[in-house]
Amino acid sequence: MNERSKPYSAILNKSVFFAIVLMLSVFLPVSTTFAHGPKGHADMEFTVIRAAQKGVLLYDRLLTSGKLTESWATDLEDIKVSRRINDNKSEFVVKFSRSKGEPRSAYIFFNDKGEYIGSNFTGK
Numbered sequence: 001m002n003e004r005s006k007p008y009s010a011i012l013n014k015s016v017f018f019a020i021v022l023m024l025s026v027f028l029p030v031s032t033t034f035a036h037g038p039k040g041h042a043d044m045e046f047t048v049i050r051a052a053q054k055g056v057l058l059y060d061r062l063l064t065s066g067k068l069t070e071s072w073a074t075d076l077e078d079i080k081v082s083r084r085i086n087d088n089k090s091e092f093v094v095k096f097s098r099s100k101g102e103p104r105s106a107y108i109f110f111n112d113k114g115e116y117i118g119s120n121f122t123g124k
Helices: 003-033 048-065
Strands: 076-086 090-098 106-112 116-120
Touching: 048 076, 048 090, 048 106, 048 116
Parallel strands: none
Antiparallel strands: 076 090, 090 106, 106 116
């Protein structure tokens, strides 16, 4: 890649990141509107979709506060959400991977109630 195309690449990566955030902010509230059961909000389960939404919001706060450098926005390549059992407790892991730089991934963790329980660069 030559020097002239680098700014356009950064703009494209930022555009992709913000498009994902926009899509999540538009579609996730709609899905939660229809997710209410007969008991209302009290029985609403924390899901992979809600973990993705909360993870992206927290990730954005880490970027704007400077705790994550700008390259985490410009080089963001992939976002994955998974559910795992850790110490006999269910937790959600939101993994943000970038195309270059070290560390390559940042992880945000939520318990099965949707409460933030930590973040790191190892996934452990």
